[in-house]
Amino acid sequence: MAERQKIDARGAFCPGPLMELIAALKLASIGDEVDVWSSDKGSAADIPAWCAKVGHGVVETTEHDGYWSVVVRKAK
């Protein structure tokens, strides 16, 4: 059964939201979702751009109060 995990990378200076996402996807099964929280506005653009390049799905990108949530589904 597909799972969804959350990564709270708000305020993380290192390794940063995208690095955390890449690491999490390596451990996930196809169909699993990872919800990355980032206080860096750039992540809202960087993460979907990287997913498009590699072929993972972006389920939704949501702006909250002071942070962005990007939900990614592992596709391969």
Place this chain on the structure above:
Amino acid sequence: MSKTILIVGGGLSGTIVANGICRQMGAELRSGALNITMLGTTETHMYQPGLLYIPFGRMREAELFRDQRKVLDKRVNFFVDPAKNIDVEKNQVTTEAGRTFKYDYLVLATGSRIMPQNIPGMTEGGHWFYDLDGARKLRKALNEFQGGKIVVNVNAPHKCPVAPLEVVFMLHDFLKAKGLWDKTELTYTYPIGRLHALEPVAHWAKPEFEKLGIKSETFFNTESVDPEKKTLKSMEGSELPYDLLITIPPHQGSQVIDDSGLGKGGWVPTNTKTLHREGSTNVFVVGDTTNIPISKAGSTAHFEADVTIDNLVSLCQEGTFAREYDGKVFCFVETGLGSGTYVWFNYTTPPNPGPPSQMIHWFKLAYNRLYWLSARGLL
């Protein structure tokens, strides 16, 4: 009634915690009100950052190792008997030798390990310096290198986040001194869209790379290595040829964490401030073992250990929690074989690398020896 602190893992963070508690709780240890037990996987303690110097002939292998029993305070009950199952409901750990250890407080310090086997062809086609065997092989490969394409290939997740940049700058100085730099094309690959996860470090490194003629390819997550064709492919669809591949393999945490159901990939979900395992109030997590989104580095392990010592001592002596971890990380950055800089940051302060200097490089060389005082809890 006697209390037991059980530490699983004999690396830097576990060792600092053990020694630090001994220094603060001598009376309780003497009276039998407290006992400390550590379960390690080896008789020796390795200074892991020293591995970076081995391929360049700048440290001797023997300098990396000490007898763990000599690094540890004698009052610590030390067993080389790896944990096989950690049961946080029953407050007990069973070992590979079949022993069972009960605890009042548990410290998980099981660390991380390289997993080149997770990428097809990487074990056969790659060199690395994140373990002694790899560092020896890379030393031999560098001594035989006569020019060609070197790829320094960084994979996520990995510990010691500045080491990939350090090895690039050290390679430049090493090959230049041998008269081989003009015959070398060095390409650095990184998983995200800049040269380093820390944005200020990436901004600093970019012009340094341009000045030295070092090429780079970002958004490169290795999918496979072909040792026959000497190429590596990325998940993003690019391919690079190499004559010498120096990889920073992806890491995972300890298998016992996964096997005990405490965290996927060996990373334990951890409160970023209290360092409690999520869901436990008597289980602390330190060093690489946490899933906290900060650098997996020796300094992180050290600062987390310092906080954990204060909290364990306070809990045992005063029945209350002492203080929170502020996310502090400090990393030296070797910028060649004769210069260095450093970065430090925490949860609220961004890193800001200063200009490299010979003085900071010397301080790093001094720290390569002072480390043993850190491990003993004296620094």
